Amino acid sequence: MIVKSLGKFAAAxxxxxxxxxxxxxxxxxxxxxxxxxxxxxxxxxxxxTMARLxxxxxxxxxxxxxxxxxxxxxNGGSLAMAEIHDAKASLVTVGFVNSxxxxxxxxxxxxxxxxxxxxxxxxxxxxxxxxxVVRKDALDRADPGKSNAAAKPMVSLAMSASAQNYIDxxxxxxTTNLRLRMVPGFKxxxxxxxxxxxxxxxxIGTYENFREFIEAGDLVPVLKFGTVxxxxxxxxxxxxxxxxxxxxxxxxxxxxxxxxxxxxxxxxAPATPEAQREALAKAFDQVVADPDYLxxxxxxxxxxxxxxxxxxxxxxxxxxxNSKVLGDLKAMIAxxxxxxxxxxxxxxxxxx
Amino acid sequence: MFGASLLPYLSALVFGTALGFICGLVPGLGSRVGLIxxxxxxxxxxxxxxxxxxxxxxxxxxxxxxxxxxxxxxxxSGADAATVLDGYPLARMGRAGEALGASLSxxxxxxxxxxxxxxxxxxxxxxxxxxxxxxxxxxxxxxxxSLISAVSREGMVHGLAVAAIGVVCAMVGLxxxxxxxxxxxxxxxxxxxxxxxxxxxxxxIIPEMLTPTRFADDVAERSAKLTTxxxxxxxxxxxxRYRATLxxxxxxxxxxxxxxxxxxxxxxxxSYGYAARTVKSEIPFGQGAIAGVIAPEAANNAKEGxxxxxxxxxxIPGSSSMAIMMAALALAGVSVGPRMLGQDIALTYLLGGTVxxxxxxxxxxxxxxxxxxxxxxxxxxxxxxxxxxxIGVTASLIHEPxxxxxxxxxxxxxxxLALKAAKWPRAPFILGFVVGDLLEASxxxxxxxxxxxALTRPMTVVLTLALVAWVAYLIRRKQxxxxxxxxxxxxxxxxxxxIFALAALAELHGNPQDCIPVFAICAAGLVLxxxxxxxxxxxxxxxxxxxxxxxxxxxxxxxxxxxxxxLTASSGIFLGLMLHAMRIRIVPMVLAVLGFxxxxxxxxxxxxxxxIERDILGRGLWWLLGR
Numbered sequence: 001m002i003v004k005s006l007g008k009f010a011a012a013x014x015x016x017x018x019x020x021x022x023x024x025x026x027x028x029x030x031x032x033x034x035x036x037x038x039x040x041x042x043x044x045x046x047x048x049t050m051a052r053l054x055x056x057x058x059x060x061x062x063x064x065x066x067x068x069x070x071x072x073x074x075n076g077g078s079l080a081m082a083e084i085h086d087a088k089a090s091l092v093t094v095g096f097v098n099s100x101x102x103x104x105x106x107x108x109x110x111x112x113x114x115x116x117x118x119x120x121x122x123x124x125x126x127x128x129x130x131x132x133v134v135r136k137d138a139l140d141r142a143d144p145g146k147s148n149a150a151a152k153p154m155v156s157l158a159m160s161a162s163a164q165n166y167i168d169x170x171x172x173x174x175t176t177n178l179r180l181r182m183v184p185g186f187k188x189x190x191x192x193x194x195x196x197x198x199x200x201x202x203x204i205g206t207y208e209n210f211r212e213f214i215e216a217g218d219l220v221p222v223l224k225f226g227t228v229x230x231x232x233x234x235x236x237x238x239x240x241x242x243x244x245x246x247x248x249x250x251x252x253x254x255x256x257x258x259x260x261x262x263x264x265x266x267x268x269a270p271a272t273p274e275a276q277r278e279a280l281a282k283a284f285d286q287v288v289a290d291p292d293y294l295x296x297x298x299x300x301x302x303x304x305x306x307x308x309x310x311x312x313x314x315x316x317x318x319x320x321x322n323s324k325v326l327g328d329l330k331a332m333i334a335x336x337x338x339x340x341x342x343x344x345x346x347x348x349x350x351x352x
Numbered sequence: 353m354f355g356a357s358l359l360p361y362l363s364a365l366v367f368g369t370a371l372g373f374i375c376g377l378v379p380g381l382g383s384r385v386g387l388i389x390x391x392x393x394x395x396x397x398x399x400x401x402x403x404x405x406x407x408x409x410x411x412x413x414x415x416x417x418x419x420x421x422x423x424x425x426x427x428x429s430g431a432d433a434a435t436v437l438d439g440y441p442l443a444r445m446g447r448a449g450e451a452l453g454a455s456l457s458x459x460x461x462x463x464x465x466x467x468x469x470x471x472x473x474x475x476x477x478x479x480x481x482x483x484x485x486x487x488x489x490x491x492x493x494x495x496x497x498s499l500i501s502a503v504s505r506e507g508m509v510h511g512l513a514v515a516a517i518g519v520v521c522a523m524v525g526l527x528x529x530x531x532x533x534x535x536x537x538x539x540x541x542x543x544x545x546x547x548x549x550x551x552x553x554x555x556x557i558i559p560e561m562l563t564p565t566r567f568a569d570d571v572a573e574r575s576a577k578l579t580t581x582x583x584x585x586x587x588x589x590x591x592x593r594y595r596a597t598l599x600x601x602x603x604x605x606x607x608x609x610x611x612x613x614x615x616x617x618x619x620x621x622x623s624y625g626y627a628a629r630t631v632k633s634e635i636p637f638g639q640g641a642i643a644g645v646i647a648p649e650a651a652n653n654a655k656e657g658x659x660x661x662x663x664x665x666x667x668i669p670g671s672s673s674m675a676i677m678m679a680a681l682a683l684a685g686v687s688v689g690p691r692m693l694g695q696d697i698a699l700t701y702l703l704g705g706t707v708x709x710x711x712x713x714x715x716x717x718x719x720x721x722x723x724x725x726x727x728x729x730x731x732x733x734x735x736x737x738x739x740x741x742x743i744g745v746t747a748s749l750i751h752e753p754x755x756x757x758x759x760x761x762x763x764x765x766x767x768x769l770a771l772k773a774a775k776w777p778r779a780p781f782i783l784g785f786v787v788g789d790l791l792e793a794s795x796x797x798x799x800x801x802x803x804x805x806a807l808t809r810p811m812t813v814v815l816t817l818a819l820v821a822w823v824a825y826l827i828r829r830k831q832x833x834x835x836x837x838x839x840x841x842x843x844x845x846x847x848x849x850x851i852f853a854l855a856a857l858a859e860l861h862g863n864p865q866d867c868i869p870v871f872a873i874c875a876a877g878l879v880l881x882x883x884x885x886x887x888x889x890x891x892x893x894x895x896x897x898x899x900x901x902x903x904x905x906x907x908x909x910x911x912x913x914x915x916x917x918x919l920t921a922s923s924g925i926f927l928g929l930m931l932h933a934m935r936i937r938i939v940p941m942v943l944a945v946l947g948f949x950x951x952x953x954x955x956x957x958x959x960x961x962x963x964i965e966r967d968i969l970g971r972g973l974w975w976l977l978g979r
Contacts (some may be wrong), residue, residue, distance in 0.1 A: 043679075045676060053683075056392070075543050079543050079544055183797070183801060196478070196482050197482035197485060200483070216689070282669070
């Protein structure tokens with residue numbers, strides 16, 4: 001044990017020594033800069049852990065920069081986005097947010113103090129691995145292949161009405177036969193406790209969040225929202241694409257799938273100068289390929305499926321410029337809310 | 353599991369305990385920051401010893417956090433604010449050693465019993481965790497409301513009015529129902545609600561430090577210089593005389609700890625409030641009752657054992673620091689969840705034993721630290737006050753160093769000083785703030801999901817009966833006002849009335865679902881405040897203030913200058929001016945200020961990683977530099 005510990009200590013020292021001698025491949029525009037990293041989640045959750053791992057590895061590639069990390073969660077990431085949006089050029093500010101910020105833009109639009117068009121997208125760390133899980137005793141109401149209109153809706157909890165899983169639930173209502181009654185106001189740990197207790201029937205969230213319950217047999221995964229970044233055990237799980245109703249807008253489904261696949265975005269403040277943006281993008285590419293970073297992800301049971309700056313920027317740009325898909329998305333969310341409230345049974349036009 | 357040597361396990365235990373002790377001792381650090389700092393250190397151990405390191409660190413933070421709370425009135429959390437109500441008055445009486453001893457033994461016993469509960473819960477963990485949900489949280493919050501009288505010696509009506517201010521403040525942020533901003537005045541920075549450390553600093557720390565200390569100071573100084581280990585032992589022994597309080601508080605801590613999402617402060621305030629209502633004490637609660645230290649400290653440590661149950665057995669964090677703990681354990685290579693009830697049961701017992709051992713190791717550490725701190729704290733309390741104020745302000749700004757937090761601190765200080773000057777109780781604010789949020793969320797959740805069928809839940813029935821019995825007991829037993837308590841002044845009603853009116857006006861055009869609770873609380877608050885205006889103040893109590901705001905202008909200037917010229921510069925100027933006003937010689941003054949500021953910079957830039965340029969220099973200078 002002592003030898004192993006000393007060995008690890010030595011390895012850490014060697015790593016640090018190598019890191020200090022590594023050339024700053026990404027860094028000239030960021031040399032001497034202070035980089036503020038804002039994580040749009042509470043400390044301890046999956047994105048926070050990945051982001052801190054990323055930040056730690058980033059220090060190797062930007063040894064002449066100072067990196068500060070803070071958490072700023074709230075309103076589906078909007079709080080963090082607002083803070084990042086207001087950052088001045090003199091303080092390089094980078095955010096780790098998830099795809100809920102895109103949905104917030106669509107659903108809250110003018111109420112937000114920013115527009116996501118103004119941000120610079122540095123990349124995406126990993127898919128959000130989102131899944132729908134249900135309790136075993138609710139499986140009879142969780143078959144997306146049959147109509148569940150007559151059955152009692154499954155209760156599913158979310159932190160707020162702008163949370164990712166809340167919007168996901170509404171989209172499921174709008175695009176599939178599933179019927180979810182979305183109830184906001186529950187912290188993540190409360191959501192899991194209530195699922196375990198049987199007070200909630202279904203949960204939407206990252207696979208990692210539910211892994212222990214799935215492995216213990218308490219919860220059953222029913223579908224996954226994306227196509228990449230899932231463990232092998234979920235390889236045969238149907239996707240949203242597979243279970244959507246024939247007349248559900250395919251562009252909305254494709255959007256939801258893509259957002260799940262990209263999931264965890266890294267975004268730079270609008271005021272970030274171009275040279276620094278390029279340096280950040282380069283550093284991002286280096287970090288996501290770094291062996292220590294990948295080892296850290298593996299140790300924590302995370303799967304990284306990175307996308308680079310160009311890919312994410314193109315995706316976001318195309319999305320925000322497509323008024324049809326945005327309109328369809330809004331319509332599905334609104335319809336899904338009515339189904340959740342019980343004032344509507346389906347999203348067929350004119351149905352009650 | 354143990355391999356060839358116990359050394360890694362023992363080294364992890366000792367280092368973890370020491371780190372946790374230091375994190376609790378330094379205001380502003382605490383468990384969450386300590387865990388984040390500890391994560392990189394896990395590389396030195398294999399997974400099991402690393403888990404021991406993390407758990408040991410976390411287990412003793414609340415033990416040492418009572419030291420600055422009692423000695424310097426520096427609570428840095430809502431939970432510590434309960435300890436300061438009686439702990440600091442005891443210190444001012446020259447009984448700091450006794451108070452700290454009582455806190456140590458209460459923390460140790462609470463922590464050990466919490467750990468034993470964690471281990472004992474193995475066969476029944478699941479039904480325990482799944483028995484509690486929003487209906488039970490609602491009943492707990494109602495129980496908390498009923499305890500407002502216990503922290504309102506000055507008068508029930510005044511206490512309820514101040515608690516109503518706390519409830520209104522808890523409503524600031526995004527509505528749990530609709531997700532719309534409420535009482536945020538268009539500021540996105542308030543979407544996440546008000547910052548509790550800033551409120552605690554403004555309501556408690558600064559007003560306490562500005563209280564004149566003349567005669568009491570002399571007594572405290574003489575007594576503190578005599579403080580020895582014997583005094584601390586005496587305090588430890590006193591705890592055993594309050595066995596019922598100790599066990600009850602431990603029970604509350606464990607039960608609340610195992611309810612995910614409930615929040616740490618609830619158990620502490622429930623314990624304190626219950627003790628204040630039921631324990632006979634020569635010295636009234638709020639003036640130095642030793643049971644007022646024992647109850648919250650036992651609950652504070654016991655809740656960590658309770659929180660470990662859902663966290664380690666089900667992967668459901670029982671508190672926000674447990675959420676970080678889970679991530680830290682994952683990075684250290686330790687998976688938590690149902691396997692800890694089965695194939696990893698040995699690890700479960702190991703971690704339970706770690707908590708017990710850490711709480712016991714903390715005792716000699718406590719003895720090392722306390723005598724020096726107690727002697728230091730009593731030496732010319734007037735001299736300590738400026739440093740305590742700067743520490744309190746720094747601790748409250750560390751996590752959210754933005755302009756809005758500064759504003760919250762200034763407004764909370766104004767409220768704290770106004771209430772103190774008018775002899776209104778301040779503790780009910782914290783109770784209202786902590787309970788109000790829970791009350792609204794749980795009542796909404798219960799109504800939406802269960803409605804009246806919630807009353808058929810077994811645990812709901814049990815808690816309902818307990819609540820009814822408790823209220824009946826309260827009604828039968830009259831609250832006895834201590835003879836020495838001053839009657840609150842009518843002028844104290846002005847600020848509450850203004851706050852309620854402003855809050856109601858702010859929500860006039862808001863979403864009806866969100867406005868109605870605000871209007872209801874504001875209406876209740878206005879009625880209560882009006883009642884206080886109608887009550888006559890006895891002639892004997894119409895005394896003018898005795899110079900509480902002697903240094904008030906300096907403190908006000910410090911708070912205002914903070915965001916403009918930065919924390920470091922304003923701290924240095926404030927300390928220099930305060931020490932100069934106290935006629936301290938130039939050389940020692942300069943040395944003290946420079947040394948203190950250097951430590952502050954080190955803490956902020958190295959430990960908390962706060963950007964020196966922006967947050968230390970201040971936005972004013974930052975803007976002048978054209979950034």
